[in-house]
Amino acid sequence: MSRMATEIPFHRPSLSELEKQYLLAALEERYWGGGVWVERVESALKVLYDREVVVVSSGTAALHVALSLLLAGRGGEVIVPTWTFTATASEVIHAGGTPVLVDVGPSLHLTPEVVEAALTSRTKGVIVVHYAGEAAPICAIRELCDRHGLWLIEDTCHALPAYYEGKLCGTFGEIATLSFHATKPVAAGQGGALLIRDRQEAERARRLRRHGWVRSTQVPWEYEVVELGWNYSLSDFQAAVALAQIERLQETWSARKRLAQIYSRALQPVQDIELYSVRQFEEAGWHLFPIFWKGASLADKNRLLERMQRRGYPLNVHYKPLHLHAAYRPYLSPSRTFPVAERAYQEEISLPLWPDLPESQAWAVVEVLREELRRFDGRKSVYR
Ligand SMILES: Cc1ncc(COP(=O)(O)O)c(C=O)c1O
Incomplete structure (x- = not known):
């Protein structure tokens, strides 16, 4: 099989005149460090989330x-x-803590039952991930955290925006985190933000992102390092692009939903493929479009991904579960099992889903995928 000349990338950020206009303005202003454009991003996100917003350099x-x-x-x-x-x-x-890795429920999110079973006297908090832009069962987990005196972080990196029963993901936790990585719904190359309930915590977050210093209000060149922080500032270039993307969010989210509709319709009749089921199509963020090749082995799936790639359709996998990575081995307890995540790792495939993806190409992805699936001989685990 020869490699196709043209390839449909797995992701491609959406670019309009607005990103160019803002980026050029940030360049010409010649500040370049995180200044007025970062503040504009913080204001725009504050309007959306009604939370304290602290922009940083990544999710x-x-x-x-x-x-x-x-x-x-x-x-x-x-x-x-x-x-x-x-x-x-x-x-x-x-940050000095111990991650307790746990399995997920059928929607590939934490569930209250899984969390409850993992609680110990040392548990301090829970991090929920709104996988693929679909809200986790966040109300039930919030309620459980309140009952046990735990804090809740929402990793909202896939879910800008997404809703749970009409309420924005990112507004349930003490803190939520966003990413502006090139692949994300608001793409700026790199970047991220914290959405924080508590004003004082937000002040500390602002200090920590910039070396933990406080500037003198009287003497412009003086500052005091009051605690040790980091340099997690975002430049104005990235903030300018992020602002344009935030202002275009309804447009790009609609485009994602249109493509997700196409994939859903086209894949519904395909034997052996199961769609990722979301509670409400309109509330999901559609950062990813995961599908499941039912009954596939990891080797079968890898061969399929390789064939798709060679035909010019690079697909992806989200995720290889963390407990299967070498770095997390020291954090595993021998009694904990991960049957749902391990099955999903064998079957999950992510299709390209980015706002400017032409609809004809989404149809083409499905067509080529169907062809490859038809060639697969399940009994022998080979392609004809
Ligand atoms: C669920 C999730 N959390 C956190 C991150 C980290 O974000 P960043 O790449 O901006 O550091 C990512 C990035 O892919 C992610 O998918």
């Missing part, structure tokens, strides 16, 4: 700051789903 940095605030140097266990990106758990460790 990972947002998680690090959030966990540092909530663990407050005292350590403790934090319940994290194994079905997520590494940053959700690595930042617990970087």
Whole structure:
């Protein structure tokens, strides 16, 4: 099989004149460090979420700051789903805590039952991931956290925006984190933000993102480092692009939903493919479009992905569960099992879903996928 000349990328940020206009303006203003454009992003997100907003350099940095605030140097266990990106758990460790990796429910989210079963006297909090832009059962988990005196972080990196029964994801936790990575619904290359309930915590987050210093109000060149922080600032270039993307959010979200409709309709009749089921199509963020090749082995799936890639349709996998990665081995308890996540790892495939993806290409992805599935001989685990 020869490689096709043209390839449909797995992701491609949406670019309009607005991103160009804002980026050029930020360049010409010649400040370049995080200044007025960062403040504009914070104001725009404050209008959307009605939370204190602290913009930082990535979703990972947002998680690090959030966990540092909530663990407050005292350590403790934090319940994290194994079905997520590494940053959700690595930042617990970087903030001095211990991640307790747990399995997920059928929707690939934490469930109250799974959380309840993992509670110990050392549990301090829970991180929920709104996987693929579909809300986790957040009200029930919020209620459980309140009952046990635990804090809740929402990793909202896939869900900008997404709703749970009409309420925005990112507004249920003490803190929620966003990512503006190039692949995300608001893409700025890199970037992230914390949405924080408590004003004083937000002030600390602002200080921690910039070396923990406080500037003198009287003497412009003086500052005092009052605690140790990091340089997690976002530049004005990235903030300018992020602002344009936030202002275009309804447009890009609608485009994602249109494509998700196409995929859903086209894949419904395909034997052996199961769609990711969401509670309400209109409330989901559609950052990813996961499908499940029922009964596939990991080897079968890898062969399918390889064939799709060679035909010019690189697909992806979200996720290889964290408990299967070497770095998390020391954090596993021998008695904990992950049957749902392990089955999903064998079967899950993510299709390209980005706002400017032409509809004809979405149909083409499905057509080529169907062809490859037809060629697969399930009894022998080979392609004809
Ligand atoms: C669920 C989740 N959390 C956190 C992150 C980290 O975000 P960033 O890449 O901006 O550091 C990602 C990024 O892929 C993610 O998917």
